Amino acid sequence: MSQSEIGRRSTSAPDRRAGGSGIGGVTDGTLAPAGGEALAYRIRRSDRARRVRVAVEVDGTVTVVLPRRIPEAAALAAVRELAPWIARRRAAVATTAAALAARGGRLPYLGAWLTVVGEAGRQRAHRRADVLLVPADQEQRQPAIERWYRRQAAREVAWRLDAACARAGLTYHGLTIRGQATRWASCSARGAMSFNWRLLLAPPEILDYVVWHEVCHLAVMDHSPRFWALLGEHLPGYAEPRAWLARHGASLVL
Numbered sequence: 001m002s003q004s005e006i007g008r009r010s011t012s013a014p015d016r017r018a019g020g021s022g023i024g025g026v027t028d029g030t031l032a033p034a035g036g037e038a039l040a041y042r043i044r045r046s047d048r049a050r051r052v053r054v055a056v057e058v059d060g061t062v063t064v065v066l067p068r069r070i071p072e073a074a075a076l077a078a079v080r081e082l083a084p085w086i087a088r089r090r091a092a093v094a095t096t097a098a099a100l101a102a103r104g105g106r107l108p109y110l111g112a113w114l115t116v117v118g119e120a121g122r123q124r125a126h127r128r129a130d131v132l133l134v135p136a137d138q139e140q141r142q143p144a145i146e147r148w149y150r151r152q153a154a155r156e157v158a159w160r161l162d163a164a165c166a167r168a169g170l171t172y173h174g175l176t177i178r179g180q181a182t183r184w185a186s187c188s189a190r191g192a193m194s195f196n197w198r199l200l201l202a203p204p205e206i207l208d209y210v211v212w213h214e215v216c217h218l219a220v221m222d223h224s225p226r227f228w229a230l231l232g233e234h235l236p237g238y239a240e241p242r243a244w245l246a247r248h249g250a251s252l253v254l
């Protein structure tokens, strides 16, 4: 294994993933189990889809993508089969939506809350105490905030990596800050580190965990018992931040 990574979960059922989907006709269906809650879903026909795919959208709605020649009954069968997975995904989506709604004009930053304040003429985001000054212009705002988080990430990850490597007696080669949707961090076989800037939206112990996780990959590239034992030596309480990331990772967005 040449690369290790901490990834984020897909919102599509992995066993029903299709190669892609074209524009198709839309119909609807409902799964109404006896004694259970009815589940409405939308069916989309696709010329490009090869297999039946079920997806839970960010607003919690369920879409079934059906290849052109597959009968409509296959959608109900898929929804029925994947009902437990759909319920888990919808709960996760609702948790994320609630977390984002609760921010109310603030942004989380390593366990602190920054109040976002727009300033006319400003192009670069700048932190002043607990205030993050941002462009008043809505189109410029998001990119400016992301660039600010990326700058902080380069600094906050670098000193943590240096400290962890010094303690573990290991060396890394280069740090890249990325923003992929599906990966928190990675460590190549040559020791090149990459970290997702969105980790700065999490409490600091989450970033500490991901740093130690990748540093331990400098010694053990896989996720074998030996790897977890090494991580446990350096960070005895790693189970908690690991579980937090699995549960709240989807809410680490601007």
Ligand SMILES: [Zn+2]
Residues within 6 Å of the ligand: 004, 005, 006, 213, 217, 222, 223
């Ligand atoms: Zn790993």
